[in-house]
Structure formats: C-alpha cells, structure tokens
Amino acid sequence: MERRRGVMNLVMFLQMTGRGWAWRSPRSRIEELWGLDLPLSLALQAERARFDAVFLGSWLSWEGGAIGQQPFTAGYEPFTLLGALAARTKHIGLVATASTSFEYPYNVARFLSGLDWLSRGRIGWNVVTSTGGGEHYGIELPRNEERYTRAQEYLDVACALWDAWDDDAVVNDREQGVWARADRIHPIDYKGEYYRVQGQLFMHRSPQGRPVIVQAGQSPAGMDFASRNAEVVFTAQSDIEAAKAFRLELRERAASAGRDPDSLKVLPGLLPTVGRTAEEAREFEHQLNLWTPFEVGLARAEETLQADLSGLDPDQPIPAERLVPPEAANIEASFGSRYRNFYDMVVHQKMSLRDVIARTDRNIGHNAPVGSAGDIADIMQEWYETGACDGWAITATAVPEAYDAVCDLLIPELQRRGVARREYEGSTLRDHLGLARPGSPARTTAATAS
Amino acid sequence: MNLVMFYSPNGRMRSGWRSPTSPVEELWGPDLPIRLAQRAEAAKFDAVFLADVLYFQMGGKIGAQPFSTGYEPFTTMSAMAAQTRHIGLIGTASTTFIHPFNMARYLTSLDWLSGGRAGWNIVTSQAGEEHYGMQLPPNDERYVRAEEYLTAAKALWDAWDDDAVVNDRANATWARAESIHPVEFDGRFYRTAGQLFMHRSPQGWPVIVQAGQSPAGMDFAARNAEVVFTAQTDLDVAQGFYREIKDRAAAAGRDPGGIRIMPGITPIVAETADGARAFEAELDQLIDLEIGLAELEGALQADLSGLDPDSPIPPGLLVDPDAAETDALGGSRYRNFYNMAVRHQLTIRRMIGLNDRALGHSSATGAVHEVADQMQEWFEGQACDGFAITPVTVPEGVDSVCDLLIPELRRRGLARSEYQGATLRDNLGLRRPASPPRIATPPVSA
Numbered sequence: 001m002e003r004r005r006g007v008m009n010l011v012m013f014l015q016m017t018g019r020g021w022a023w024r025s026p027r028s029r030i031e032e033l034w035g036l037d038l039p040l041s042l043a044l045q046a047e048r049a050r051f052d053a054v055f056l057g058s059w060l061s062w063e064g065g066a067i068g069q070q071p072f073t074a075g076y077e078p079f080t081l082l083g084a085l086a087a088r089t090k091h092i093g094l095v096a097t098a099s100t101s102f103e104y105p106y107n108v109a110r111f112l113s114g115l116d117w118l119s120r121g122r123i124g125w126n127v128v129t130s131t132g133g134g135e136h137y138g139i140e141l142p143r144n145e146e147r148y149t150r151a152q153e154y155l156d157v158a159c160a161l162w163d164a165w166d167d168d169a170v171v172n173d174r175e176q177g178v179w180a181r182a183d184r185i186h187p188i189d190y191k192g193e194y195y196r197v198q199g200q201l202f203m204h205r206s207p208q209g210r211p212v213i214v215q216a217g218q219s220p221a222g223m224d225f226a227s228r229n230a231e232v233v234f235t236a237q238s239d240i241e242a243a244k245a246f247r248l249e250l251r252e253r254a255a256s257a258g259r260d261p262d263s264l265k266v267l268p269g270l271l272p273t274v275g276r277t278a279e280e281a282r283e284f285e286h287q288l289n290l291w292t293p294f295e296v297g298l299a300r301a302e303e304t305l306q307a308d309l310s311g312l313d314p315d316q317p318i319p320a321e322r323l324v325p326p327e328a329a330n331i332e333a334s335f336g337s338r339y340r341n342f343y344d345m346v347v348h349q350k351m352s353l354r355d356v357i358a359r360t361d362r363n364i365g366h367n368a369p370v371g372s373a374g375d376i377a378d379i380m381q382e383w384y385e386t387g388a389c390d391g392w393a394i395t396a397t398a399v400p401e402a403y404d405a406v407c408d409l410l411i412p413e414l415q416r417r418g419v420a421r422r423e424y425e426g427s428t429l430r431d432h433l434g435l436a437r438p439g440s441p442a443r444t445t446a447a448t449a450s
Numbered sequence: 451m452n453l454v455m456f457y458s459p460n461g462r463m464r465s466g467w468r469s470p471t472s473p474v475e476e477l478w479g480p481d482l483p484i485r486l487a488q489r490a491e492a493a494k495f496d497a498v499f500l501a502d503v504l505y506f507q508m509g510g511k512i513g514a515q516p517f518s519t520g521y522e523p524f525t526t527m528s529a530m531a532a533q534t535r536h537i538g539l540i541g542t543a544s545t546t547f548i549h550p551f552n553m554a555r556y557l558t559s560l561d562w563l564s565g566g567r568a569g570w571n572i573v574t575s576q577a578g579e580e581h582y583g584m585q586l587p588p589n590d591e592r593y594v595r596a597e598e599y600l601t602a603a604k605a606l607w608d609a610w611d612d613d614a615v616v617n618d619r620a621n622a623t624w625a626r627a628e629s630i631h632p633v634e635f636d637g638r639f640y641r642t643a644g645q646l647f648m649h650r651s652p653q654g655w656p657v658i659v660q661a662g663q664s665p666a667g668m669d670f671a672a673r674n675a676e677v678v679f680t681a682q683t684d685l686d687v688a689q690g691f692y693r694e695i696k697d698r699a700a701a702a703g704r705d706p707g708g709i710r711i712m713p714g715i716t717p718i719v720a721e722t723a724d725g726a727r728a729f730e731a732e733l734d735q736l737i738d739l740e741i742g743l744a745e746l747e748g749a750l751q752a753d754l755s756g757l758d759p760d761s762p763i764p765p766g767l768l769v770d771p772d773a774a775e776t777d778a779l780g781g782s783r784y785r786n787f788y789n790m791a792v793r794h795q796l797t798i799r800r801m802i803g804l805n806d807r808a809l810g811h812s813s814a815t816g817a818v819h820e821v822a823d824q825m826q827e828w829f830e831g832q833a834c835d836g837f838a839i840t841p842v843t844v845p846e847g848v849d850s851v852c853d854l855l856i857p858e859l860r861r862r863g864l865a866r867s868e869y870q871g872a873t874l875r876d877n878l879g880l881r882r883p884a885s886p887p888r889i890a891t892p893p894v895s896a
Contacts, residue, residue, distance in 0.1 A: 024619040031617055034562035034648045036532060060647065067632075068614065068625030072647040077559035083528030084563050087480055103552055106581040114522030117478035118529050136551040138641025169513070172475055174468040177738045180513035196583030202504065203478045203520035293622050 007421050008384045008414075009265050009391030009433055011053045011095065011232075012046040012406075014039055015399070017071050019271070020358075021291040022398035029399065030071050036084050039076060042403065043085050046092060049407040050421045052432040053093025053124060055214075055234075055393065056081060060102070060133030065296050079111045086119035093429030095124035095214055095232075100154040101147070102130065102137055106197060109158040112211045113201055121207030121428035124232065126214040127151060127225075131332060144332060148221035153192040155213070155229055160188040162210045164200035166440040180204065186443065209438045212429050218338065219331055227253030230264060231435050234393050236338045237268040238345070238367050243388035265390040265433055270380070271368040273397055274405040278371045285370045288397055289358045297357035304360040305342055306333060309353065317350040368397075373413040381419055451829045451864050452677075452710045452836030452878055453856070454540065455490040457483065457498045457526075458518060461843035462716050463807045464745070465736040467516050473844055478521055480529055486848060487530035490537055493852040494866045496877040497538025497569060499659075499679075499838060500526060504547070504578025514741060524556050531564035538874030540569030540659050540677070545599045547575060547582055551642045553599075554606040557656045558648050566652030566873035569677065571659040572596060587639075593666040598637045600658070600674055605633045607655045609645035612885040625649060631888070654883040657874050663691070663783075672698030675709060676880050679838055681811045682713040683786040684793070688833035710835040710878055714811030715825070716842050719850050723817040730815045733842065734803045742802035749787045749805055759799040763791045783810030807842050822858045829864065 016038050017023040023030050032038040043054050056078045063073060078096035085094055094115070098108050108125075116123040129147035134140055142150065169184035190197045215222070215230035226233045227250055237243035243266075251261035273288070275281030294314070302309050306329055307322045323346055329339040345351045345359060359368065369376050383389045396403035414420035430437050459477045460467040467474040476482050490498050500523045523541035530539055539560065543553060553570075561568040574592040579585065587595060614629035635642045660667070660675035671678045672695055682688035696706040718733075720726040739759070747754050752767050771785040787810060790796045796804070804813050814821045828834050839855075841847030859865035875882050 021622065023624065024622060026619065028619075030619075030624065033615075034559065034651075035565065036563045040532070060644075066627045068627050068630050069623055071624045075647045077555050077648075080524055080528040080556055080559040080563060083525035084532035086525075087484060087529035087532040102549070104547065104582050107548065110522050111525060114478065114525045117521075118480045118483075118525055120479065135643040137549055138636075138643070174470065174472075174474070177465075177468060177514060177741075179467060179474070179516045182511065182513040185513060198580040198583075199504075199578075201520075202517040203522075206478075296622070 003385040004387065005385075006419070008380070008389075008419050009232075009267060010051050010411075010414075010420060011055050011093075011267060011391070011393045012042075012051045013055050013057065013269075013393055013395040014042055015057075015073055015395055016042065016076070018396060018398035018402065019073075020288075020397075021070070021293070022288060022402075023071050024291040025398055025401065027400055033071055034075055036081075039081055040085060040088055042399065043089055043092060043094075045403070045407050047089050049411040050415075050424060051092060052391070053095050053122075053429055054085075055095040055124075055126065056097060057126075058097040058099070058128075059130070060136055061131075063300075065300065069296075079115065082115050082123070083118055086115060086122065089119075089122075091122075091424040091427065091432075093122045093124060093212070093432055094119055095126055095212070095429075097126040097128055099128050099130040099133075100151045101139075101141055102133065105154045105157040105195060106161065106199075109161040110201055112158070113162060113203055113206045116206035116208050116211055117203065121430070123208065124212035124214050124429055126216060126234070127155060127229075128216065144219055145221045148217075148225045150194045151225060152229070153194050156192070157188075157190050157195050157197045159210060160190055161197070161201055162205065163438075163441050164188055165204040166443075167205050167209070168440075170204045205440065208428050208430050209440075212433060212435060223250065223253070226250060227259075227264070228257045232265045232267060232433065235266060235268050236341050237388075238341050240383055240386070240388045243268055243383060244386065247388060247390075263435060265435075267391050267393040268367060268383070268389050270392045270394045271397055272376045272394065272406065272410060273368070273370040273402060274373055274376055274410045276372065276409065278375055281370045281372065284398075284401065289354070292358060294354075294357070297360075298353075301353075301357045301360040303333075305346070305356075306330060306339070312353050314354040314357075315352050318346045318353055318356060320347045323347065373409040376410055377413045377417060377419075380414065381417060384419060451825070451834075451859070452712060453495050453859075453865060454497045454499050454538075454677075454712060454836070454838045455486075455493075455495045455851070456714065456838055456840035457486055457500050458840065459483075459521070459844065460516060460518075461847045462809065462840035463733060463736075463842045463847075464515055464518070464809075465738065465742075465806050466733070466843040466847075468736040469733075469843055469846075471845060474516060477516055482844075483521070483526050483530050484533045486844070487534050487537060487539075489848055489852050491534045493856045494869060495537055495839075495856075496836075497540050497567075497874055498530065499540045499571065500542060501571075502542035502544070502573070504544075504575065504581060511741065514738070524560060527560055527568075528563060531560065531567065535565075536567075536869040536872075536877070538567045538569055538657070538877050539564055540571055540657065540874075542571040542573055544573050544575040544578075545596050546586065547578065549642075550599050550602040550640050551606065554603045555646055555648075557603075558607065558646055558651045561651035561653050561656055562648060566875070568651075568653065569657035569659050569874055571661060571679070572600065573661070590666070593662075593670045595639045596670060597674070598639050602633075602635045602637065602640050602642050604655060605635055606642065606646055607650065608886050609633050610649040610885075611888070612650050612654070615649045650885065653873050653875050654885070657878065657880060668695060668698065671695055671709070673702045673704070677878065678709060678711045680711060680713050681783040681786055681809075682833070683810070683812050684789050685828060685831065685833055687785065687789070688713060688828060689831060692833055708880060710880070712836050712838045713828070713834050714808070714838045714840050716808035716811060716813045716840045716847075717821050717851060717855055718807075718813070718815040718842055718847070719818045719821050719855050721817065721854070723820060726815050726817060729846070730803075730807075733807065737802060737806050739799075739802065742806055743798070746787075746798070746802050746805050749783065749810060750791065751784065754798060757798060759802070760797050762795040762797055765792050768792060786810045808840070811840065818854045818858045821855060822862065822864075825859070826862060826864060
C-alpha cells in the first residue's frame with residue numbers, strides 16, 4: 001500500500017496542570033490557576049513548536065473523588081480565555097469547546113464570530129452535547145440520540161447566523177454614508193423543532209467565514225453528526241487497525257453526505273511520555289504513577305470500567321469476567337463512549353490493576369506510548385502514513401515536564417522527519433489544517449434586511 | 451474623581467465613521483480595542499466600559515452606519531485584559547439573554563484572567579428577543595427578575611470560601627471540600643445548583659454597575675449597584691438624581707460612599723474654544739440629516755416632519771417628561787432631550803448634532819479649561835462622583851481627551867497620576883466583598 005507523504009496536523013490539548021495527579025509534581029503550576037500567565041505560556045510554547053492549534057476542553061461535572069480534591073481539569077472558561085490568547089499569539093489556532101446544551105445558539109455564534117475577528121481567523125469550535133452538568137441550569141439533559149438531533153439544529157442556526165452577512169456586505173463608503181449594503185444582509189428566520197431564531201449578528205462575516213467545526217463523540221449518533229458536519233474529529237483509538245477502520249468509515253459517510261472526504265481530518269488522541277531515552281521515559285511514567293493515591297485511583301477505575309475491582313492484587317491483570325462486554329456497557333456513563341478502549345486494555349493487553357488505575361486516571365482510553373522521541377515518532381508516523389489518522393491531538397501528562405518533552409524532543413524529531421511543519425505558511429486555522437473557507441452561500445430569493 | 455472611558459470603535463458619534471481618519475476598516479479586529487484600552491490605561495482611567503445592545507439603532511437605515519456595539523463584550527474585554535495591567539474592564543451583559551450560571555462563569559473567568567479588573571453593567575433587555583426565540587418578560591417584572599438573578603450570581607460567586615484552595619501537594623488536596631458550598635437556588639424565575647469550577651476570584655465579585663433611570667431602576671441601583679452610569683445634561687437634575695440615589699442607598703442600609711455615580715460626557719476639547727467649535731462644526735458635516743432627524747424623532751417620541759431645522763421645536767409638540775413613557779427604548783434620556791428642546795430652546799439642527807454625538811448625555815464643547823471647569827463644577831457640586839467619558843470620534847476624540855483633558859484634570863488634582871492598587875475595586879475605591887461567614891450551611895434560595 002502506498003504510504004502518505006506530507007505534514008500531519010497536530011493539535012495540543014491544554015491541560016494546565018497535566019493529567020490526573022501530575023499536579024502533585026513540585027514543578028506544577030497549580031498556584032497560578034486561573035490566571036492568564038499559565039495558559040498563555042503553554043500556548044506560546046505550542047506556537048513556537050508550530051502546532052496547528054491549541055485546544056481547550058470544557059465540562060461541568062467533577063471528575064470523581066471529593067469535590068475540589070484535584071484542580072479541576074476544565075476550569076478555564078474557553079471563550080474568555082481564547083479572547084485573551086488571541087491578543088497575545090499570532091499564528092496558532094485556538095479551539096474552544098462549547099456545549100449545545102447550556103448556552104443559546106445565538107450567544108455561541110456571537111462568541112465564536114467575535115473570537116474569529118479578534119484572532120484574525122484562528123478559531124475552531126469543538127461541538128459537545130454534554131453528559132452532565134444540567135443541574136447548574138436547572139434542566140434535565142436529553143438522552144444521547146436526542147442530544148445530537150438538537151445539536152444539528154443548533155449548528156444549523158449558528159451556520160445560518162455566520163452566513164447571514166454576504167462576504168461583501170460591508171463597503172465602508174464614507175462619501176455616500178453607506179457602511180454596509182442592506183441587500184447583502186439577510187436576517188435569518190429559523191424555525192426548528194428545538195430552536196426558533198430570527199435576526200442576525202451585528203458584526204459582519206468573520207475572516208474564516210465560519211469557525212472550524214470540531215467534534216469528538218464516538219457514539220453512533222456522534223459519528224453520524226461528525227460525518228455531516230465536522231472538519232476535525234478527535235477520537236480515542238489505541239489500535240491502528242481500528243483507527244484505520246474508523247477513519248475510513250467516517251470518510252465514506254462524509255462522501256455519502258456530499259462532502260469531500262479530505263475536508264474531514266481525523267486526529268486520535270495521544271498521551272505520550274517522552275524521554276531522551278526510553279529508559280528515562282519509563283522512569284518518568286513510574287514517577288507519575290506514584291503520584292496517584294491508590295484508593296482514589298481504584299474508585300475512579302471502577303467508575304470508568306463500570307466494574308467492581310475490590311479484592312484484587314494490584315500488580316496482577318484484572319480478571320476479564322469482572323467487566324461487561326462493550327455492547328452491554330452504558331454509553332451514558334462518564335466517558336462511556338470510550339469503554340471499548342478500556343475493555344481492550346484489560347482483556348487483550350492484560351494490564352495490571354495498578355497500570356489500569358494509572359491509565360483510567362490519566363488517559364481516558366487514548367494512545368499512551370512511553371519511549372524516546374524516536375519511538376513515539378515511529379508510531380505517529382506509521383499511523384499517519386498508513387491512513388489511520390491525519391495527525392494527532394496531543395496531551396501532556398504533566399506540565400511542565402511532559403509538555404516540555406513534547407515541544408523540545410518530540411516535535412523536533414517529527415520536523416526532522418519532514419512530517420511536522422517547521423514554519424507556519426498560512427495565517428488562519430483553516431490554512432494550517434488545509435481546509436477550504438466556506439464562501440457566502442448563493443442567494444436565490446432576495447430575503448434582505450431592507 | 452472617578453473616570454471611565456467608553457469604548458467605541460468609531461467613537462461616540464454615530465456618524466463619526468465617515469471621517470477620513472476613522473478606523474472603520476478595523477472594527478472588530480484585535481488592534482483597535484487593544485490600542486484604545488492601552489491609551490486609556492496610559493491616561494490612568496479607572497476602567498474602560500463596553501456597551502451592548504442587540505438592535506439596529508432606532509430610525510437608522512440598516513447598514514447606513516456600522517453597528518455601534520457589534521463586538522462581543524466578554525471576548526473583547528479578555529483581549530484588552532491580555533494587553534493591559536491596571537485598567538478596569540466593565541462590560542454590559544443582559545440578564546435576559548444569558549443564564550445566571552453562565553454569566554457568573556464568564557465574569558469570574560474575566561476577573562481571574564485580568565487579575566481582578568472585571569465589572570458588570572447589568573441590563574435587562576428591551577429588544578433583541580427574536581434572536582433567542584423568546585418573549586420578553588413583562589416590563590414591570592424586569593427588576594424583580596434582575597434582583598433574583600443577581601442573588602443567584604452572588605450565591606455562585608460566594609460558593610467557594612476565599613481560603614478554599616490550599617494547594618497541598620503532599621496531602622493530595624487542592625481545595626478543602628468543606629470550604630466549597632454548592633448552591634441550591636430554586637427561584638421564581640431562575641434555577642441553578644452546584645458551584646463554579648473556578649475558586650473565588652481576586653475581587654470576590656465583579657464590580658456591579660447599573661444604568662437604569664426609571665423608578666424601578668433607581669431602586670435596584672440603590673440596593674445593588676456599586677457604579678451607576680446615568681445620562682444627565684442639566685446640573686440641577688443631575689444633583690437631584692445624585693442625592694436621590696445616595697439617600698435611597700442609605701435607606702437600604704448601604705454606605706452611600708460605596709456607590710459611584712458617573713454621568714456620561716462627550717467632550718470636544720481643543721486648546722481654544724474656537725478650535726473646539728470648528729472641530730464640532732466639521733463633525734456636523736458628517737451627519738446625514740435625514741437619518742439624524744429620524745433618530746431625533748425617536749429620542750423625542752415626536753413627529754418633526756415639516757418643521758424648520760433652524761428653529762426650536764414648538765413646545766406643545768412634546769410630551770411632559772413626567773407623563774412620557776420612560777420605559778421605551780432610550781426613554782430614560784427623554785427628560786434630557788425635552789430640556790434641550792423646551793428649557794434651552796435649541797434648534798432641531800443643533801439637537802440632531804448633539805444626539806448624533808452624545809446620544810442624550812452631556813456634551814461639552816470648548817477650550818480644555820472650560821470643559822474641565824464644567825466637570826469640576828459638577829463633581830464639587832455633588833452632581834456626580836466622576837464621569838464616563840465618551841470620546842466623540844476615534845482617533846481625534848480619544849487623543850484630545852487623553853492628551854489635553856485628562857492632563858488638565860490631573861493638574862487640578864482631580865485625576866490620578868499613577869495607579870495605586872491592583873484591582874478595579876482599588877481603582878474605584880470600593881471595598882471587596884469577603885466570603886460570607888458560615889455557621890450552618892443552608893442552601894441559598896430566592
């Protein structure tokens with residue numbers, strides 16, 4: 001089979017104090033939460049390493065254990081943080097997670113358009129539908145399939161708003177006293193099952209036209225949604241053949257939906273522990289595992305694996321019969337859509353309980369290789385060149401140690417191999433990802449603002 | 451005196467974008483808000499202020515003028531925060547269109563990112579509901595709802611004790627669970643539960659700002675606001691308003707000194723009075739009279755067609771302020787326009803100019819010392835605690851304010867030379883609300 005050549009897409013997940021218990025490192029920067037300096041220094045570091053984008057997750061449920069025991073991983077509010085990062089970075093893309101369950105579509109469309117302007121076209125939106133957090137709003141969350149039906153309407157509303165101003169609406173005619181041509185502003189009148197929205201934004205169409213649409217759910221409804229709408233898909237894959245099948249399926253579904261399959265970039269998550277040597281990397285991973293208090297880790301593993309893990313020897317594999325098969329697992333549970341990855345770790349990889357605890361604690365089912373930059377680059381390059389992915393979404397297990405290792409060891413190795421960029425060429429996030437800019441839609445009827 | 455600079459990409463004047471020097475080509479990009487925030491910071495303003503409305507201005511032809519608040523306030527302020535260190539950031543956000551949990555979250559985040567410089571101008575919208583598929587609540591419910599909304603937001607801001615986060619690596623504890631008090635808020639209009647996922651921000655609460663002049667609005671301000679923006683054109687009316695708010699605050703058990711009352715003012719200053727008037731005349735040339743007349747009709751709630759623009763308005767045409775519908779859009783400025791027309795007998799043309807440049811707020815055109823005199827008179831005459839200065843245009847209005855007016859006020863000891871504190875509360879001279887004391891922890895309800 002012919003191998004792909006080219007530069008892979010790389011996104012850095014910002015988790016400001018690392019994953020799991022890495023915040024206990026003496027070098028972690030927990031005292032700086034929730035100020036700007038910490039995320040800004042990480043974003044600038046990723047920009048120097050020429051990542052396509054940094055990415056911010058957002059969810060509104062505690063992650064297990066007593067409230068407040070750990071610094072909340074997704075504590076930073078994405079829209080405000082990205083506004084600040086836009087003002088202090090120049091090239092790197094900025095992807096915000098925002099739920100369709102908790103904010104009006106008009107507000108989200110407005111935030112993203114504003115950010116696209118403030119960043120000169122570097123914004124992406126990771127569309128999530130939320131499995132928890134409704135209590136903050138006094139609402140019940142709908143079930144999985146309904147969430148995606150609503151999300152489709154929600155996204156349709158946002159796109160309609162982003163497209164309401166023709167790209168050439170603003171003419172800046174001082175002489176004639178015409179700022180924008182009224183016949184090029186098309187207020188929307190959206191009537192859906194869940195949303196009713198009229199009007200338009202009060203700023204004109206932003207540099208990218210629409211933010212880059214990112215999506216990360218692996219449930220059937222999620223994949224369906226992705227194939228119709230997503231331009232970047234984050235996914236949890238720990239097996240190369242499964243990853244190839246996943247990417248192939250998404251591309252085929254996208255084509256069936258009338259899209260160019262290349263307009264959809266699949267980026268599996270990677271949680272690399274990189275060292276100058278494989279031995280050094282393993283030593284650091286061992287240190288990471290030591291920071292996890294065993295009992296706390298066990299409870300989280302039980303929750304993630306939806307199983308009773310009591311009374312087991314920590315250094316032996318978990319008996320497979322303790323787990324339900326993936327088809328029987330509850331996808332509504334925390335990270336339920338990644339159950340298959342954990343099942344695989346227990347049943348096929350036969351990881352010890354202690355290692356599984358460390359994995360469920362830190363990596364929620366992603367690829368978590370440990371090794372030298374060369375070892376890890378081998379994996380990344382193999383997946384990319386054989387069509388298992390278009391690039392990677394990287395999370396550093398610890399900040400600053402693992403973050404520095406990714407930027408200072410791994411990326412230069414990829415650059416040396418010609419599979420990661422050395423310089424930015426374009427200026428927008430679409431440029432970096434190789435995605436087309438959606439033009440203003442053609443108008444048949446002349447619904448206008450005048 | 452307290453001084454806030456009103457941020458507007460083209461300046462306050464609606465027609466200002468037509469000036470050859472206006473930055474209209476860069477309306478929503480990062481450069482303009484950052485540049486203007488930094489200018490205001492160099493002049494040592496307490497804060498910049500961002501307005502927000504979700505309707506095309508009354509009377510205007512859509513697209514004729516750039517929309518004055520097309521930017522999104524939170525993200526714009528965040529960009530400003532990232533490029534400034536001391537200046538406060540007061541943004542307008544509507545209780546009608548944002549859930550209290552989200553509002554509390556956005557403001558807490560801005561307060562953290564800026565190191566304690568966030569302020570919130572609370573508005574209850576009267577237009578824009580079609581963007582949300584909702585009906586506006588009944589008018590007389592607006593402030594009852596706002597009161598409940600603010601109670602919910604404060605409950606969320608107070609859910610983490612100030613000392614909750616301990617950063618104890620050795621004992622694997624970031625924050626003490628017993629210092630986090632999840633809220634159970636079940637009100638008539640709003641429901642929220644739980645807590646934010648960030649701990650209590652540098653200021654505790656953002657500075658609470660409010661600007662309604664209706665009786666219910668003034669009542670709300672007296673009970674809750676720390677800064678009150680107001681539109682005042684006449685000294686005696688301004689003094690009456692000032693006294694009223696302070697008295698009502700005292701009656702509500704608050705320290706009247708904990709409220710800063712700040713009328714808007716659009717200064718047009720130059721070294722000489724002639725220079726200022728010449729600039730004003732130049733600006734008036736930018737106004738499309740047809741649009742200007744339509745806007746004025748909206749402000750006066752009257753039909754002015756067929757009248758001579760160079761004459762005053764026949765008094766019988768206008769409704770007495772005490773009978774006027776002050777809750778109509780912009781209605782709280784109606785008294786000012788009425789006074790311009792009836793008390794001061796200004797011509798229609800002159801009023802069109804004033805409305806375009808100052809939208810019902812004070813306008814002061816003159817030599818620097820004259821305008822400074824007027825501001826000093828108001829401040830020392832207990833008509834205000836300071837001003838919200840709205841530069842008439844960008845860049846000339848901003849330049850003349852920062853380069854001429856503020857230095858004059860500084861010379862008179864009325865404006866600061868250096869920032870002393872670190873937060874917006876410090877800049878304004880306001881106390882920081884501490885975490886509430888805990889005896890038992892009953893859930894917060896309406």
